[in-house]
Amino acid sequence: MGVVASFDFEREEELRRWVPDPVRCSVAYTPRVSYRSNLDLVSRLNDPAVLREPARRLAADGASAVAYLCTACSFAGGPGAEHALRDAMTASGAPRALTTMTAVVEALTAVRARRVAVVHPYQSPVERLLADHLEALGFEVVSLTSLKLGSVAEVYGASGQRVRQAVRAGDRPGADAVFIGCTALPTYEAVAPLEGELGKPVISANQATMWSLMRSAGGRARGGGALLRL
Template identity: 50%
Template sequence: MKTDLADGPAPQTGVGVVAPFDFRQDRELWRWVPGDVTVYLARTASVPSWDNLDMVSRLNRPSQVVGPTREVCGVGAEVVAYACTACAFTGGVERERALREAMRIEGARHAVTAASAAVEAIGQVGGTKVAVVHPYQRPVGDRLREFLTESGLAVADTTPLGLPVAQVYSVTYREVFDLVRRGDRDDADVVFVSCTALPTYDVIAPLEQELGKPVVTANQATMWAALRAIGKDLNGPGQSLALPSQETQSS
């Protein structure tokens, strides 16, 4: 069928992303969205970063998402996602809910965070006991375990890279491969890769093939939850989370 170029591109649905001030994985988020979705991204104000826990605790305040949420809603976002895992989980389940409520108050029809999205995504692929890998230093890693447990998941083990904040941005695919292989556990039915600063798009499918189980990552789960809220499918060839629900549960 011939396409009339004068018709222009397909009508777009807006996904708003509130990212921390130092976020660098913009392009990765775009790779998960279908062609009829546009990503509107806004960043939080910068905060001092004396250490990892101090920084994410400051970014865990609902006031941090107010301005960026207004910004993306102002250009038509139908769902808003807070794309910082630790910034959502570090205050526990109640604070994570408060972040989503703050986004709704500022105009988001639907609101998700990377942390809540991860829990939902793990359940979507049939996970109940999870092996967790992350780049955080110990205090933040401990908060992650507490959040997942409080959310109803069993944690087989957590494996950290234990990097200072500034070094997380230079983590490579090879390091993510090695971290996931090192962190997998026989009694875990899912591996979860936390932190939206880590690049993961191209490692998910090959790791799932190698390990024989789903691998869920923070950026992947965030975009999956945002797209699901507006009735759109995740663009992730070979990724368990991108399969239709019935295929995911039976795989």
């Protein structure tokens, strides 16, 4: 399998925890881009051009499926732009291509969730783009709960405990599932315990991406949670 990650991605060790031991997962990174804000960053990385070379390298390395691992980078331009990202990876040789938002939509559909509570670390403009993307695809966003973090460094510094607290605060009785956005957040050990507490599926960005990527490659991701039992 192949993963294209944003140039500033720092969760590769956690990402690999979702991958079964016999499976080889290669990671390639987008080119570095300059930016002035969170919105500027994800907008610049929502560009098919940044995927062509890393996707080409992964395909040449034998990846049977390639994922663009970045939540905001794959929803920033809306559903049409997300399709263009997948097309760019396919045109670069990836036999199958998906983005984190492809995977999230597949995961929410698989657990039969239409009303979704969303927990995320994004600033206000990006938060709204995430809600708009989900709503454009037929989901009802019943709550948006921010971790209230500032810089990218703060997001990577967030603890699993802080993520769990935000999920508890963000859940709503009418939500079919909780979605934890952003591949920079630590969620591997949080998903199953939170599901036990809340009594509903909890879908995280990394979990959904690796679940979908493994399915595309004909395998199953490793880890806990209702999604990985499907």
